[in-house]
Amino acid sequence: MKLNFTVGDLTIHRIIEQETTFLPALEMLPGLTPEVLAENRSWMQKAGALDDKDVLILCFQSYVVKTPHHTILIDSCIGNDKPRPQRPKWNMKTDDTYLRALAGAGFTPGDIDYVMCTHLHVDHVGWNTRLENGRWVPTFPKARYVFGKTEYDYWTEQNAKAPVPPFADSVLPVVEARQAEIVRDDHAIGDHARILPTPGHTPGHVAFTFGRGKDDAVFSGDLMHSPLQTRYPELSAKFDVDQPQAAATRRGFMERYCDTDTLCCTAHFPSPSAGRIRRAGNGFSCEAI
Numbered sequence: 135m136k137l138n139f140t141v142g143d144l145t146i147h148r149i150i151e152q153e154t155t156f157l158p159a160l161e162m163l164p165g166l167t168p169e170v171l172a173e174n175r176s177w178m179q180k181a182g183a184l185d186d187k188d189v190l191i192l193c194f195q196s197y198v199v200k201t202p203h204h205t206i207l208i209d210s211c212i213g214n215d216k217p218r219p220q221r222p223k224w225n226m227k228t229d230d231t232y233l234r235a236l237a238g239a240g241f242t243p244g245d246i247d248y249v250m251c252t253h254l255h256v257d258h259v260g261w262n263t264r265l266e267n268g269r270w271v272p273t274f275p276k277a278r279y280v281f282g283k284t285e286y287d288y289w290t291e292q293n294a295k296a297p298v299p300p301f302a303d304s305v306l307p308v309v310e311a312r313q314a315e316i317v318r319d320d321h322a323i324g325d326h327a328r329i330l331p332t333p334g335h336t337p338g339h340v341a342f343t344f345g346r347g348k349d350d351a352v353f354s355g356d357l358m359h360s361p362l363q364t365r366y367p368e369l370s371a372k373f374d375v376d377q378p379q380a381a382a383t384r385r386g387f388m389e390r391y392c393d394t395d396t397l398c399c400t401a402h403f404p405s406p407s408a409g410r411i412r413r414a415g416n417g418f419s420c421e422a423i
């Protein structure tokens with residue numbers, strides 16, 4: 135399995151926590167019809183993105199990007215010891231898959247200089263913290279954690295209305311430990327990492343672009359979940375907070391990178407998860423390299 139890529143002066147490592155069945159395609163993508171699913175079943179199955187019961191297969195992973203100056207972890211997956219009763223595969227997990235994968239890529243938690251979250255959903259913040267003597271502490275002891283202000287403000291407001299467990303156990307402890315940087319969209323890290331606003335999935339969802347002077351790689355977070363959405367950008371996921379906005383963001387993102395050399399590193403596409411955006415009919419495809 136391909137776990138790392140080199141583009142420009144960047145090395146990119148995939149840190150996989152789970153690659154598994156998630157939800158039926160027709161449930162996850164409310165605009166999908168049985169006819170369109172049937173037309174696309176064969177290539178989706180070959181891509182490892184759909185099982186034989188029409189359930190979508192998703193990868194849950196972080197990326198670690200090594201620039202000439204920094205080691206940056208993007209999205210911190212699911213995490214351990216966290217009560218997630220709605221998701222049995224995530225609930226009170228205790229396996230060492232994630233930290234072993236990090237070690238396998240050659241990193242200890244202490245090597246990470248920055249953690250950047252595309253948004254603050256449960257499967258993107260989990261390893262921000264770990265349980266130590268009954269308290270949530272930052273998993274990456276030396277890291278600055280970068281959260282977008284729009285996203286952070288949105289979840290602060292939601293959490294005030296009704297408790298949002300991943301915000302309370304995986305974001306607020308980082309803020310309390312004074313390791314968080316709440317940043318605006320013009321924030322950059324050195325001359326290699328920038329923010330690209332991509333709202334829709336959540337109000338403050340962002341992508342991250344990497345590369346000096348040009349986008350050698352882009353980390354698209356949850357602006358799409360399945361390769362079927364590259365082919366049909368109008369198909370929003372049921373978790374997209376603003377589905378029409380998510381669809382417009384998705385098409386705009388793919389137009390921006392279509393037929394360029396930028397490596398698009400998705401959060402959830404099945405392995406190898408990363409590729410280059412190419413035009414395909416009225417939509418696009420993400421071609422593995």
Ligand SMILES: [Zn+2]
Nearest residue numbers: 255257356401
């Ligand atoms: Zn996600």
